[in-house]
Amino acid sequence: MQDLPGLNLEGRAALLFGDIQIRTPDSLRVWRFDPLAQGGSASRFLQTLPLIVDSEVQSAFLKARARVRDMRKTGAVPHLPLLRLRLIDHRNGEPLLSAREIALDSLNGSQFSWQDSLEIDLQPFVGREVVLQLQTIEHLLGSWKAQRIHIQEFYPKEREGTLFAKNNLERVQVSSMPQTYALHQNFPNPFNPETIIQFDLPMNGAVTLKIYDIRGRLVKTLADGEFPAGTHRVKWDGRDERGNEAASGVYLYHFVAGNYRQTRKMVLLR
Structure with a gap:
């Protein structure tokens, strides 16, 4: 991570993501990343193919893990994402939802590990054409790694001990604030x-x-x-x-x- 000017942070980062699944009342299907959106050395994020949300599309589900080892701060660390996952309106580029963000300046100590299962409610966006945009520090570095973020196979019935084994409890807080219980x-x-x-x-x-x-x-x-x-x-x-x-x-x-x-x-x- 020391290759980014002004980062003031040294260490090794590993980022792993499962396939994104679209949940409907009677099925799950993969929401794939767009290879055209990823191409070129100047790519700054991964992006899914556009999805038109209708009444049958309930949610998007994925698993992710981030790990940093041997981390050392050498100065003031900028507010940049180790990991940022956002839902975007494909037609006008409007950010609709921040699903998860882990900022570099929030990391403390020499080691950091995070693993979670995320389920994003898509029903509030019925009628919109949306994409899920993934940005990581590896994209900001602008290296070959930006084109080779490891997309792991999603296991509908995970074997015990696999990387993305499910926890019994999943909590996801979305950015739109409810007004009532x-x-x-x-x-x-x-x-x-x-x-x-x-x-x-x-x-x-x-x-x-x-x-x-x-x-x-x-x-x-x-x-x-x-x-x-x-x-x-x-x-x-x-x-x-x-x-x-x-x-x-x-x-x-x-x-x-x-x-x-x-x-x-x-x-x-x-």
Whole structure:
């Protein structure tokens, strides 16, 4: 990283990304990067092929990992991205959503490691033609690495121990700020083996999200703690607190935030 003038940061960076998946009510499909947008030594980002968002397009999903080793600051580090992922209006270039950004000047210590699963809600952008734009420090360096960001295979059913093994809990906060509390219907529903539950917080606060069977017995606690204002998603992998697979049937998920309480039903079909 010392090759960029004025960076004042030395070290080794590794950035890995999974295929971007588009989720519809009944399928997943790959949202591919545009080879024309990547060409040339002057490329400063990767960009997907344009996607017209219709009522069937629910979300975009990907996995990513960033790692920095042997990091040393030699001066004031500029506010540049180690990683920046944005949703852009393809027709006019308007930034619509900042999905994730890790700035170089926010890094501390000699080592840094980050891994996450991101799911971007595309329904607020129905009718728009959008692209997902990925920019990294390797693009800013302007080297051959900008054309060879490693796009890993996406594993729909990850093997234990793989690079992008799923966590039981996924949280994604998007930049559009909700105005009210809300608990959304899980998707997919019915589901097997996992489902996503989304909730909205208009302000910071304590949240609990618990799953019960139809007899009212606690099955799993998905969230219990402080959350910032924003839209969040958690994933239930269909297992109870002890890691055992829950049986097929109807389950209730109960959400509490401040004075707001809401319960919804979902169906697990094995």
